Amino acid sequence: MRFLPTLLAASLMLATGAASAADTSTVIPAAAVQTATQLRDKAMADDTGYKIVASLTTEVGPRIAGGPADQRGRDWAIAKFKELGFDKVYTEPVTYPLWERRSEHGAIVAPFPQPLMLTALGYSAGTPKGGLTAEVVKFDSLDALKKASADAVKGKIVYIGFRMTRQKDGHDYGMGSAIRTQGPVIASKLGAAGYLLRSAGTDEHSRTPHTGVTGFTDPKQAIPAAALSNPDADQLERILAYGKPVSVKLDLDVGFNGSYTGANVIGEITGKKYPDQVVAIGGHLDSWDPGTGAIDDGAGVAIAMAAGKLIRDLPQRPDRTIRVIAFANEEMGLWGGRAYADKHAPDTVKHQLGTESDFGSGRVWRMSASVKPGAIGAIEQMAKVLAPIGVAYDAKRPGGGGSDLSQMHAKGMAALSLTQDGTYYFDYHHNANDTLDKIDPRDMAQNVAVYAAFSYMAAQAQGDFGSAPGAFSKDGAAE
Template identity: 60%
Template sequence: MKHRAALLLALLLPCAVPCAAETETRIPAVAIETASELRDRALKDDVAYDIVESLTTEIGSRLAGSENDLKAREWMIAKFKALGFDKVWSEPVSFPKWVRRSESAAVVEPYPQPLTISALGGSAGTPAGGLVAEVIAFPDLEAMKAAADYTVRGKIVYIANPRMHALRDGHDYGAGSGVRVQGPEQAEAKGAAAFLLRSVGSDGNRLAHTGMTRFSNPDKAIPAAALSNPDADQLDRIIKRGKPVKLRLSLDCGTEGSYTGANIIAEFTGSQRPREYFLTGGHLDSWDVGTGAIDDAAGVAITTAAAVLIGRLPERPARSIRVVAFANEESGLYGGKAYAAQHHLEIDKVILGAESDGGADRIYAMSATVKPEARAAIGQIAEVLRPLGIDYDATLPGSGGSDLSAVHAVGMAGLSLRQDTSRYFEWHHTDNDTLDKVDPEQLRQNVAAYAVAMYLAASAEGDFGSAPGAFEKATASH
């Protein structure tokens, strides 16, 4: 009786120290063996290329809110069903509808000549007949911020930010895109008539790179555009001559109310824990230039093809595989944010998440943000990926990808499969984003990597730490 009473008391009292260390997440040996077979099978599979070819040929560009937006959603639903997914559904996503009709620019003084530009998403249009104004140039955004407002008022601000370099990790893009996103609004606050910047791209083509900009108050938006790199070089040379420079800018574009699109979602049901799932996908929208092959038809194709390989196994993994074709990533992660808002209370059901949105070239590295007890399982995934030439850096975070960064922010454990972007930013957001830039062999390597990661995470014994608010400190420091 004394021992029984002592046991009862121990059960009732709270632990003065942790009662037991949390069990480490591990992946069974049989799953490792199956994943290795999946990897090898994926390297011979062309489902992903067929998807990219079909989407870019039958639909083409997919600007959010355009007629092709709806066509792409209908295409995606039909494709998911044809590929045998167990469930296919959509969830609404609303956003401002921005349209582009035409654009042109030219030097008026002192050396008249045309310039190649592309309006930025979110830009306002110019008055009918265009806008003629003097240019004021700055080497970077900080220099413009430091300028007195009266020197900027009524002029076309030009930020001659440095050209990007072709780098495997694409880290130059962050600085350039920051200028593109923030610059127009800051120029407007100083009274600028319009805003131009050097394209955020590593190429020397006479094609301008579009992309989004952001105005807190759309009613105060000003005309904003990017110059192709050769035209930015030319404008730099003209300005260095020391004479006043005037440009004519004509943009027929702008925001026309709101639009409701959708995230298109498909799932293969897990064999033992079907309510839990690996979350993956890419964004279905693209800019209206090019056909959106590398940004991001390839991402949708890679993750869909990897899921299909898993769905066709004789025995499914314990958890489900969920693929999302996200809406309107390009203008501000609207699809990812909508998914996070709708599913944040059940975020613990996401075993792990990884999105593909870095083109179609080889994955060279993997990183992750997971709970400490799941590091060993991430290491197991890394070992199966190693024959694909993929390194694992445990010191780097993993948000899961562009849209999934919003889902990671509300508590999803994130896995990042990092693609080589040496070529990507030559074509990104330009007319050159077309199917011929997709290398089938490199695309298959991507499918193999995603199939391995998805299958092993869905087969894990234990979890990777997803829970509401689980990675708030990690996301704050990214």
């Protein structure tokens, strides 16, 4: 066994070499920075992104997952990738529970009868034929509901009235979405007959309720759940303030109907030097059904497609592959993102850098990153290119990868967060006003410029950004 010291020495050399490679600084060559700057400037005057989202919302319209337009949306994406000249276009199957919305009505029955404008929430149960009438019990917060006794809730319709306010980074949505997802589940466990909330939205004077998914995972545990428009929530609260019992009737024809297999649609611009290494960008192709899914998330799909198209039009292909992913069914549980991460987890190290656009089309104003220490300099190079179009680099914040690609980031993919101006985003999010007229073509062009420039620089970088299984397990990034 005299060869053991030799093997040990060799092993140490390999380990040291691997560590040195991991710590090697990543740099973006000057020529790539110059090309990215040119891409940025070209994109700022280009309307490709706007034309793509106009095409999607006009030719397909609303795209609820598993609904009548789901296949049409996928067919549109495949055709659009090919029209834009992507080298490779393919799909990857995604299976998920099928939830359907057929009709929805609500009304205050007593003490002052009047109709309510509401919308059923994803994974809500339907009401019995003829509807459900029950007394409303109001809670001031999600924490208050968590502390409630079953006796206070059983057989009643629970209501929480948290009001979101406009914020540039949209941070109130953290609580608004928690009340929408967690609240119905808690109410069900306490024996509630139904659940209502003030819409997770910031429009103040519009009777357009905002839908969204609940946290129900077992249809047997689901109860009827719906969101009220802000004016209707105000009305309900005024009536509750009289101190008299308030009864509401819900009539929701919605519910689970088996399962459905859709697909992520993927287009690639093949890298000439490292074709198996990818820069991953994208958006989600599905949308909720009241509007046409323009800002959520037709814009994200269009931004990524247009960025890829601009890179494809360069005289030479990038060194690494640009992979654009139009994810399936983000809205009801990140199904496309989770399927992608599960399939591509073995290829985590081949994912150079990634992020998804899923916060509308307002201008990107902040960039943050989760990369290895040796790649921070490359991120700073990107920041210098993006600064002239209004993007500030926040070195203290991690990058999360966006909604669907957060799942790949959790596997260890290096990731950016490119924060858009969401001041008015939640006026239209998940409601009937999510339509093309809410998109400013100039803002859209700035988004495309950001995505094209960063993607190209990542593809041309000398070195990697630290993607490896479990590399960012302590990240704690929140989108």
